[in-house]
Amino acid sequence: MDFLYNFFISPFVQIADSPLFFVEVLTGGLLSGVMYSLVALGFVLIFKASGVFNFAQGAMVLFAALFFAGFIDKGVPWWGSLILTIGVMVLLAMTIERVVLRPLVNQPHIILFMATIGVTYFLDGFGQTVWGSSVRVLDIGLPQTPLEIGGVLVNKFDIIAAVVAGSLVAVLAVFFQKTRVGRALRAVADDHQAALSVGIPLKTIWAIVWTVAGLVGLVAGVMWGSKLGVQFSLAMVALKALPVLILGGFTSVPGAIIGGLIIGAGEKVAEVYWADAIGGGIEDWFAYMLALVFLLFRPQGLFGDKIIERV
């Protein structure tokens, strides 16, 4: 009985009691969801263009953040570090394309997936070899102070993160819709062979898409890094992005954003209101369960390409 009350009644009583707090939790959740979306975006870009489930995206976030923070620590001004890190990420994308993807072209998806886990290990080791394993403080002057808007407490940092994510999506949209390279990327995403037959070089496209994913990783790395400090644990944000990915669909940029918002808001509301009923610390699995429930109704995610079965 207690459980039923705690599960079905008490949370709603609490929400009704203090709607302002609910709004606060919801806002907080949506804003942290944006941070997940930032990471999920990188996954989507690569999957869309090459069908590779790039598990190394988390490691790329860490890698980019390590180099960025590392250059700043070495006394390079932030814009210099940014340029240098972009250079590193371009180099990384080209290397991955040459060393990993090209020899594995036409292999089953699971083999490519495994290869990206190999890349994850390599990057984790390489980044730490170069920059060490200690925490690096990354202060790019983002305010952390709380802000009250109409009685609702929000964090300035989270708002900035949302703005950054929004701009990133806008930039990506322009890139995909308006530029020649972007259109080529979309063509490749739709049909590899058709793209090849009209003369779009797959290798270049892959290098470009990995670069773009690397840059998205850099943005995510800088945001997460200035939140948590740059350290090994940053690579684990990938695990927060995966439910976002399946919820939104592997192939959809808007899906990554909407998925992030749903997951972020869902897990915060659940943790605050339902922890009494089922025990706390549920954020770890709740996002996955939420995504799973959505998947049972839409096996391709909210915005993923429809799966057509035929014989």
Next chain:
Amino acid sequence: MSSTAVSAASGSDAFTADGRHKIGGVILSVQNISLSFGGVRALTNISFDVRQHEILAIIGPNGAGKSSMLNVINGFYHPQEGKVIHKGQERKRMRPFMAARAGIARTFQNIALFKGMSALDNIMTGRNTMMKSGVLAQAFYLGRARKEETEHREFCEKIIDFLEIEAVRKTPVGRLPYGLQKRVELGRALAAQPEILLLDEPMAGMNLEEKEDMCRFILDVNKEFGTTIVLIEHDMGVVMDISDRVVVLDYGRKLADGTPDEVRANQDVIDAYLGGGH
């Protein structure tokens, strides 16, 4: 070959002079079938009967809805209207595996073999529905499991002999040439000892010699086991030679239904189909 495949018919009056099973009553009947995919009509108001022991060909140009028709018959597609009556019983909405268990087997237009498995294993999967040994018996290869494996293996070896693919029985089918894959697929369907066998373009992409072999196999199957065969085929020569009756589809509608000679004479068919290409 074992005679377990022979269904109801028995006695000498069940056979024709050349040793075929006499064509019997209606075994499967499709009535007023309409099927559409998100507004696109694939089949419109189609009705025809399949009689026991006959070879029925479904012909028609590309996109006429032939494969969709087979998919309706074996329960993979669910028509919005109409019904399928199998052995006198109207069929409820069902999953495809139920059709297989009710004695309807098929092959596919684009070969749908299990590429990672050997030819023998592919054919053995055709008999999976008949194997009942439990997990533990299988795990330790004891009693029933061992007996079953050996018995069914013997049956499958007969099919392998019949289809003349002894040399490749242990080869993964992904490595076999196209013609042999088609044979293995036929073998897999035969292994289930079906009453009705649906063949979706069994001769597509074959050279003359391979086609002749395949025709021989189809006729032999029909003759030896009395298996009712519904096949889709583009090669008019083949269709007219081997089938007892022909159903002609065009743009999801039925144009004609009758013996090869009747169909050949049908003006609609000549206009829509034969008149064009042939």
Next chain:
Amino acid sequence: MIFKKLALAAVGATLAASALSVAPAQAQENGQFVPGLVYRTGPYAPGGIPWADGFADYVSLLNARDGGINGVPLVYEECDTAYNNDKGVECYEKLKGKGPTGGASVQPLSTGITYALMDRVRADKIPMITSGYGRADASDGAVFEWIFTAPVTYWAGADAIVQHIEAQEKSLKGKKIALVYHDSAFGKEPIKTLQALAEKDGFKLDLFPVPHPGLEQKATWLKIGRQLKPDWVIMWGWGVMNSTAIKEAAAVGFPMNKFVGVWWSGSEVDVRPAGMDAKGYLAAQFHGAGANYKVHEDILKNLYEKGKGASDRDKVGDILYNRGLISAVLMAEGIRTAMTKYGNKPMTGEQIRWGLENLKLDDAALDKLGLKGLMAPLQLSCKDHEGGGKVMIQQWSGAAWTPVSDWITPRRDGFLTEMYKESAAQYAKEKNITPRTCN
């Protein structure tokens, strides 16, 4: 293709060859072998590195300054566990048999590895020292013959923190205290003690588990800071969870001077990433901070001025560095005590256990070691493997940790000791251990 084959053959051959030769090489040196299970890599490396440096530096100091312990040199070898249980076991198995007498003692520096090694050290007769981590009930030496929890356990730490809060609040009756903890064996250790204290002192305890690794705590802190509004928050965190918690606490406006972390949540690496938000944050410690002790002077003079230090010079005296140092002191003094009975030669694990059980570090001894003020006096026995260590509360000023309390003595008699005994008895029953009799 030929290249491929050659390469494969080469890899295969290397694997085969090395597989045959992985058996641990026996150390030839005629010294006391000291195994070091450390983690300088992995998600918790920021905390593992300074500890390992402190431990290594003290061992090097003994060798450089005194030629070892009573003339027996210490042979130190590290193995990286990456805070990973199976790697920890592998390291332990690799190092335990080295040297003429085997590993002197093992300090796994992880509650998970501690659990994984508990059965093994008993079978191998190697003392395991878990300073400020591991199982609290292992303080009962009658059941846990080979495990030493000196100077303090988590339960003692929890009690000391509550004592400090009581001292600030005068009375705890009706107060609300929240525990934010790493949802693991480590984080759950203090719960039992705090629940007992809540009942005794009449405060209300709320539990907030944070799933590993603790990157996201917004919901937790919204609940604490905006809904529950407790009087105090206690944190049992580790790794990235700490700095995240401090930031989120600041984001909901929770006052830092009402926020106390356990010693694993109270080092420089935890507060620095949080920036100025962390100013005023409190932490319980069982040792002092900074490099202003005689032992540091010796380390700087004997090691760093000769370029032989393990760490950066400015990191000497960091919280976790000092903790590693103290862990090394306990082991070294255990060996030294053992030598008083068994002679000046490399000691076996059993002899070192005797040494640890007869270890007495009073003010005079600490002064002689250059540790006066860095840690509280200790005395261990067969029965008591914790030794009466004390806890102090320190505050982060934005640049350094400064003490804000005196040494607090955890209430062991009649409270913690009883709890240790009860819990140890249950363990003994489960494991079919007959407790030995201590006299």
Next chain:
Amino acid sequence: MLYREAGQFKTSYAADQQIFPILQDRVGIAVIAAIALGVLPLVATEYLTTTILIPFLVMSIAAIGLNILTGYAGQLSLGTGGFMATGAFAAYKLSTAFPDLNIVFVFLGSGVITAFVGVLFGIPSLRIKGFYLAVATLAAQFFLLWLFNKVPWFTNYSSSGVISAPPRAIFGDIMVTGSSAHYTAKYLFLLVFVGFLALAAKNLTRCHLGRAWMAIRDMDIAAEIIGIKPLQTKLSAFAISSFYCGIAGAAWAFIYTGSVEPLAFSIEISFKVLFMVIIGGLGSILGSFLGAGFMVLLPVILTNAPHILGLNIPVDMISHLEYMIFGALIIFFLIVEPHGLARLWQIGKEKLRLWPFPY
């Protein structure tokens, strides 16, 4: 020449359906079994047994389990760690609730319990496929760990949430778990267990259940059309795979480490087992062993290699290098032989049939 089957004629289908139809294979297996049972226990040091042989055997069970699900039935799973944890905690509950229950039945029982849990989390596989399913199985991984962490009943209300294996014996007084168990006894007990499990897995995969799995893997729609029930087949794969993973988890907790907390079965374990399966060879029982051996040996070798070569590299650098080499080797192996070590072995055998003649 060495590996020639010419002259070995099969006169019946039963003979052709033996588990190892070729004489040389039978001899090889016998030799391996003799070494594992007779020689290794005598010569292996404690270090070799406890840090290489035992984890190798434990991980082999898990790899066979995952190989059944992913390699044979084609369902990609990242929930192995969660299922192993289920096995460990089930074994703990069984052995503490029924102290007189023989350890063999404790292990089997924990496998059965895990099988049920596996079926539960396998249900979504009917609708969800590929990477979507892989990520969805992470729900099992995280939820199960959380559950064991959260509900004190699973740990018999231990305050820390850690379980440790109670001492148990087989044949009256030979201890195989707990601190007083001799490492050789543990090893032999586990070895026999693994032997039976591997044999069972091999048999299952060559009987009709195994063919149904592979049919679903290779082309699920065609499989359904020829009469294979997709739900039952997928769930049976989840059940049997989880059975193996459960026993692996129980063996991990009881025989390898002796005590565990749920975090020991974190997602890293799931990835590790997946690596074993892929490096060893999808759809190969032998490959499961090869993969497990590779993954257990590689880190040990990498950690010890600098020492053996006489290089003095700081431990953190070794660890970093280990990561890099590990990652690079995985990519290297995938590029050179995406079908895994088992395929390499097969190619080797084909070469040996002809050797020393080129054709």
